[in-house]
Amino acid sequence: MSLRRATASPLFTPAAEDRAARKAARHQLTRATSRARRAAQAHTPAAVGDMHPELRPQYPAVGRPGPASGRGGHLKLPAHRVTTATACGAYPFLAEGGLGSEGIYVGRDLHAEGAYCFDPFALYGKLDGFTNPNILLAGIIGMGKSALAKSLAVRATSFRYRVYVPCDPKGEWSAVSAAVGGTTIALGPGLPGRLNPLDAPARPDGVPEDDWASEVRKRRLLLLGSLARTVLHRDLAPMEHTALDVALDHANAVAMAEHRTPLLPDVARVLGNPHALDAAYGDPASRLGAAAEDLAHALRRLIAGDLGGLFDAPSTAVFDPTSPMLTIDLSRLGSSGDDTALVLAMTCASAWMESALADPTGGRRWVIYDEAWRVMRHTALLERMQSQWKLSRGLGIANLLVIHRLSDLLSAGDAGSRGRALAEGLLADCSTRIVYRQEADQLAAAAGLLGLTGVETEAVSALTKGRGLWRVAGRSFVVQHILHPAELQVFDTDTRMR
Ligand SMILES: Nc1ncnc2c1ncn2[C@@H]1O[C@H](COP(=O)(O)OP(=O)(O)O)[C@@H](O)[C@H]1O
Ligand SMILES: [Mg+2]
Numbered sequence: 127m128s129l130r131r132a133t134a135s136p137l138f139t140p141a142a143e144d145r146a147a148r149k150a151a152r153h154q155l156t157r158a159t160s161r162a163r164r165a166a167q168a169h170t171p172a173a174v175g176d177m178h179p180e181l182r183p184q185y186p187a188v189g190r191p192g193p194a195s196g197r198g199g200h201l202k203l204p205a206h207r208v209t210t211a212t213a214c215g216a217y218p219f220l221a222e223g224g225l226g227s228e229g230i231y232v233g234r235d236l237h238a239e240g241a242y243c244f245d246p247f248a249l250y251g252k253l254d255g256f257t258n259p260n261i262l263l264a265g266i267i268g269m270g271k272s273a274l275a276k277s278l279a280v281r282a283t284s285f286r287y288r289v290y291v292p293c294d295p296k297g298e299w300s301a302v303s304a305a306v307g308g309t310t311i312a313l314g315p316g317l318p319g320r321l322n323p324l325d326a327p328a329r330p331d332g333v334p335e336d337d338w339a340s341e342v343r344k345r346r347l348l349l350l351g352s353l354a355r356t357v358l359h360r361d362l363a364p365m366e367h368t369a370l371d372v373a374l375d376h377a378n379a380v381a382m383a384e385h386r387t388p389l390l391p392d393v394a395r396v397l398g399n400p401h402a403l404d405a406a407y408g409d410p411a412s413r414l415g416a417a418a419e420d421l422a423h424a425l426r427r428l429i430a431g432d433l434g435g436l437f438d439a440p441s442t443a444v445f446d447p448t449s450p451m452l453t454i455d456l457s458r459l460g461s462s463g464d465d466t467a468l469v470l471a472m473t474c475a476s477a478w479m480e481s482a483l484a485d486p487t488g489g490r491r492w493v494i495y496d497e498a499w500r501v502m503r504h505t506a507l508l509e510r511m512q513s514q515w516k517l518s519r520g521l522g523i524a525n526l527l528v529i530h531r532l533s534d535l536l537s538a539g540d541a542g543s544r545g546r547a548l549a550e551g552l553l554a555d556c557s558t559r560i561v562y563r564q565e566a567d568q569l570a571a572a573a574g575l576l577g578l579t580g581v582e583t584e585a586v587s588a589l590t591k592g593r594g595l596w597r598v599a600g601r602s603f604v605v606q607h608i609l610h611p612a613e614l615q616v617f618d619t620d621t622r623m624r
Pocket of ligand 2: 271272273497
């Protein structure tokens, strides 16, 4: 058998071929080359400047600046035709293959030049290291974070996922919710909407009555504790904890006797009456009533103070589990420098929503915390979020947290503090991290917290509107989010600027 040598020339011409065959091959190559040249001339690519911004390549033709730059424009080699099977052996490290076509369409993967789809529920269990469906989205103002969150939400509804937005401080989600036939509850002074944060969710099938009652009690205590801590700006003393649970039990007993759900004023009334509290505790000499003075005043803020008339009456909205989207508009709560009112409202609203989210048969759901950076400094709220995060897999919930800078997570407290640990825990529990453009002085912090490589960090500094670095369980993509014109119309937050 003669030994034949193959070369990787544009057409294979085994060396042992006779003269006539080699000549025929040469002619064939000349013809193929001139055909290819004609085809190339017919299709002159548009200059980058004329391209639609969304379709511009991530890097210029000369490659990234720097030594290891993957330059494209300078190589002068003859055209090389091979099958894709051979090409992927010859060029194995060019671009990520993507996450597959399953899930919600997001836009274009700029490295692979293909469509990019994402669905945390579809990826769960399929991708190594993808341990939870939660997402962190960080980027400076105006880069399209909310637009991305809204797109994901709207597109998710067509997969029959339900979307909940427990806190919408700018009121920009109401139009989105209306567009998909969802519900919006607007809360604020003078508005008719009321939520009773002590509402109990319907008991799931198969859970014994007693177990459910103790679960509901636990949730209510957690909520009251969060509210008190937020107003008092400190942790509760042991006697205050006791006072809270005695007051809650007493208020609950009174409400049950009247066949209604307890309200915050019921609890506040017991706390504000030392004799009643001591009597309810069963020990008149316990001084529990005196110890609960601060608590009583803290709760009063939600009843008679600046937040009066929002959370102190039976809910005006019933939780509709079939509604595709539910948003809580808190934009009327004032945008003064003090975020306490917003945090209290968000605590109550999310407690009300969570009680409905706790239904494990409720299907797959998204919970979106837009503008979450405003509330990251409040440990009580972080605690609620953390418990929600931990439940996410069991309940089929994907949480999406939108912040400005990664250092918003660090502002939750000093190193080693509880707030800081909670915030870092939230970050660790997000298998998907999407980084939009960061300020130059934030790049190092972002790279450190997310473990970005030098190339990824550089990519983040060059991102434009709607373009983000997606880190999904250690794999990374640069994705241009593409908005449908109809979406753009509903999501636009720039109208007033123009
Ligand atoms: N992918 C995109 N394509 C085109 N325009 C976009 C895109 N993303 C955002 N925009 C525009 O940018 C504006 C600001 O976006 P927004 O999502 O509100 O920013 P952020 O929430 O990051 O502050 C939007 O009103 C929209 O008009
Ligand atoms: Mg926004």
